[in-house]
Amino acid sequence: MSDNVRTFTDEHTRRRDRSDERTDRPAENLRCPECSGQLATDTEHGETVCRECGLVVQEDEIDHGPEWRAFDSNEKDRKSRVGAPTTKMMHDKGLSTNIGWQDRDAYGKSLSSRQREKMQRLRTWNERFRTRDSKERNLKQALGEIDRMASALGLPDTVRETASVIYRRALDDDLLPGRSIEGVATASLYAAARQAGTPRSLDELTTVSRVEKDEIARTYRYVARELSLEIKPADPEQYVPRFASDLSLSDEAERRARQLLSTAKAQGVHSGKSPVGLAAASIYAASLLTNQKVTQSRVSEVANISEVTIRNRYHELLDADDAQSTI
DNA sequence: ATGGTTTTTACTGCGTC
DNA sequence: GACGCGGTAAAAACCAT
Numbered sequence: 001m002s003d004n005v006r007t008f009t010d011e012h013t014r015r016r017d018r019s020d021e022r023t024d025r026p027a028e029n030l031r032c033p034e035c036s037g038q039l040a041t042d043t044e045h046g047e048t049v050c051r052e053c054g055l056v057v058q059e060d061e062i063d064h065g066p067e068w069r070a071f072d073s074n075e076k077d078r079k080s081r082v083g084a085p086t087t088k089m090m091h092d093k094g095l096s097t098n099i100g101w102q103d104r105d106a107y108g109k110s111l112s113s114r115q116r117e118k119m120q121r122l123r124t125w126n127e128r129f130r131t132r133d134s135k136e137r138n139l140k141q142a143l144g145e146i147d148r149m150a151s152a153l154g155l156p157d158t159v160r161e162t163a164s165v166i167y168r169r170a171l172d173d174d175l176l177p178g179r180s181i182e183g184v185a186t187a188s189l190y191a192a193a194r195q196a197g198t199p200r201s202l203d204e205l206t207t208v209s210r211v212e213k214d215e216i217a218r219t220y221r222y223v224a225r226e227l228s229l230e231i232k233p234a235d236p237e238q239y240v241p242r243f244a245s246d247l248s249l250s251d252e253a254e255r256r257a258r259q260l261l262s263t264a265k266a267q268g269v270h271s272g273k274s275p276v277g278l279a280a281a282s283i284y285a286a287s288l289l290t291n292q293k294v295t296q297s298r299v300s301e302v303a304n305i306s307e308v309t310i311r312n313r314y315h316e317l318l319d320a321d322d323a324q325s326t327i
Numbered sequence: 328a329t330g331g332t333t334t335t336t337a338c339t340g341c342g343t344c
Numbered sequence: 345g346a347c348g349c350g351g352t353a354a355a356a357a358c359c360a361t
Contacts, residue, residue: 272332272359295348306335311350 135171142167142185149189152208153200163192169227179219183211187220191229198242199234201276203304236261236270239279239303246302247294249287257286264320273313280305281313 038051104110111119143164150160166188170176176184186209193200206213224231237258244254260282264270270278280303287294296307303310 274334277334297348307349308336308351309334312334 138176138181139168139171142171142181142188145182145185146189149186149205149208153193153204155189155193155198155200156196159189159192159196159198162195163189166191166223166227166229170223173226175223175226179222180211180215182209183215183219184223186211186216187223190216190220191224191231194231194234195229197235197238199238201304234275236275236278236282239276240283243279243283243299243302247283247287247298249283249292249294250290253283253286253290253292256289257282260285260317260321263324264317267320267323269316269320274305274309276303277305277309277313278317279303281310281317284310285314285317 040049040051105115146160146163146167150163163185167185170184170188186205190200190202190205202213202217205216209216223229240254240257240261244257257279261270261278264278264282280299283303284294284296284299287299296310299305299310300307
């Protein structure tokens, strides 16, 4: 605060040579404390100076203006470096031209048939250029698929972005030949979801993908190895929030489920067991412990795990919990 | 391909509402 | 009697070798 408003009372009495040509802008309603001359803001140096006596009234302001100058709007367009944000979710990062499908001009009036023909030709060529080579077309299709699957699984945009990046890398490293676009796209999404800590099981991926589970798993292993993606084995706790909300359980139950899982982990009961199964069992156990009982069959539905597995796991979880508390 | 482990399927018995 | 649950045996799936 005080740094920034060292103005009138401060000791600093730096003055500037008045003949010094500056890019001054008159500062509204401000007068020099010494000579009452008009003050001006120098956006280049970030100073406020008096036009009469050259007293530097304030310095180190933040310059909010662009660092270039433009003399007409044409030049402004050329020099300006801002524009629409880019996104990796579109194959051309959202930078290409799109020609609207409606045969209307900028005022909304419909075009003459001659104009319509012309626009149609433009559209055709624009489309051809946009998806020029096979890689671009490949990418376009894959990203569309990723987008579709991600929304079907309710995955956030960040995951889609990650999946897109992974797919791009796979494409750049020539991992595609011999593998289907669909398969690699699905594998990328699977990897991205796990990386983001919001994993979806292979079964869930299978329901929205056009490829078989085996292929997804195979492709995923291959891609993960080739790109050396660092993905830890899925943590059961990551499934807990989703299951809990699907069953509309309280936060209390969710916490309890987490706690059960962590004590189980501490005792090493979990190794080798399927993470989804453990998560499902912890949810079921927590629902009992917090008097919000849900049936095993309901849990097995939302978790896609057999009731038998839930039974087996939740006994182990409770045993582990007992052992922990009696120590 | 193989063997060991985990999960699933199918079925049965028990208690409760 | 339908439902939820526990348990079992055998089949299937999975994983590392």
